[in-house]
Amino acid sequence: MIGRIFVISGPSGAGKSTIIRDIRKRVDRLGYSVSHTSRRPRGVETDGVEYHFVDPDAFRAMIARNEFAEWAEVFGDYYGTSFSELENKTSRGLDVIMDLDVQGAASMRRAVKSCILVFVLPPSMEVLERRLRGRGTDDPAAVARRIERASAEIRRAPHYDYLVVNDRLTEAVEEMASIIRADRCRTRRRLHQLRTGFDFGEKRAPKEQAGETP
Numbered sequence: 001m002i003g004r005i006f007v008i009s010g011p012s013g014a015g016k017s018t019i020i021r022d023i024r025k026r027v028d029r030l031g032y033s034v035s036h037t038s039r040r041p042r043g044v045e046t047d048g049v050e051y052h053f054v055d056p057d058a059f060r061a062m063i064a065r066n067e068f069a070e071w072a073e074v075f076g077d078y079y080g081t082s083f084s085e086l087e088n089k090t091s092r093g094l095d096v097i098m099d100l101d102v103q104g105a106a107s108m109r110r111a112v113k114s115c116i117l118v119f120v121l122p123p124s125m126e127v128l129e130r131r132l133r134g135r136g137t138d139d140p141a142a143v144a145r146r147i148e149r150a151s152a153e154i155r156r157a158p159h160y161d162y163l164v165v166n167d168r169l170t171e172a173v174e175e176m177a178s179i180i181r182a183d184r185c186r187t188r189r190r191l192h193q194l195r196t197g198f199d200f201g202e203k204r205a206p207k208e209q210a211g212e213t214p
């Protein structure tokens, strides 16, 4: 069976990477889709862990070879999800979590209707700015660019399936875990997984709102 795709978006500094790191420790059978990017590693980021770091020419060559399920230009750098990364994780039956900007999330929804879109909001713009400065990985100009883009991204939040406000981290991670666990209990998914020998008769499970179920 193919796993579910959970797309996380939100302004830079909202806490997406932090939530993803913690959720992977708490929820089993959850793979992370490692994106390609042309931006330089930040702090202790390692090639193949947070991202596959490639130079802009290599990224453009991958676009030309049609190797991306989706890609976007964000803050002047390329970011994209390769088909091979996606297949590698979903074909093993894992649910997959990915961190995509709002354009990437819209592309992913078009390509895979059943994907679940989760938007992570900071408690306020002031807190967002404080977290970006506190992270200490971006110079003041980069922080300003990220804040400027945040408002436009937040306007896309009403189109998402779920909103998680990352005020207290433990609560945000708990909410994210609840979203994934509830999805795993959806009747259509459970019926696929159950090996109990129950006779469910001829009845078909209701069609899902989000589109075709894996």
Ligand code: ADP
Pocket: 010, 011, 012, 013, 014, 015, 016, 017, 018, 019, 131, 132, 134, 135, 166, 167, 168, 169, 170
């Ligand atoms: P994003 O991946 O969305 O750009 P990060 O996960 O890098 O954001 O988080 C931005 C900064 O805010 C980091 O320094 C992180 O440690 C911090 N942070 C994340 N969540 C919280 C939280 N709930 N409370 C306080 N600080 C947080």
Ligand code: 5GP
Pocket: 008, 009, 010, 011, 012, 035, 036, 039, 070, 071, 072, 074, 079, 080, 081, 099, 100, 101, 102, 103, 104, 105
């Ligand atoms: P950062 O440089 O802070 O890691 O990421 C910047 C932005 O790029 C974030 O909004 C993040 O969601 C987005 N991003 C990361 N990977 C991808 C990807 O593979 N595709 C798209 N479309 N956006 C991505």
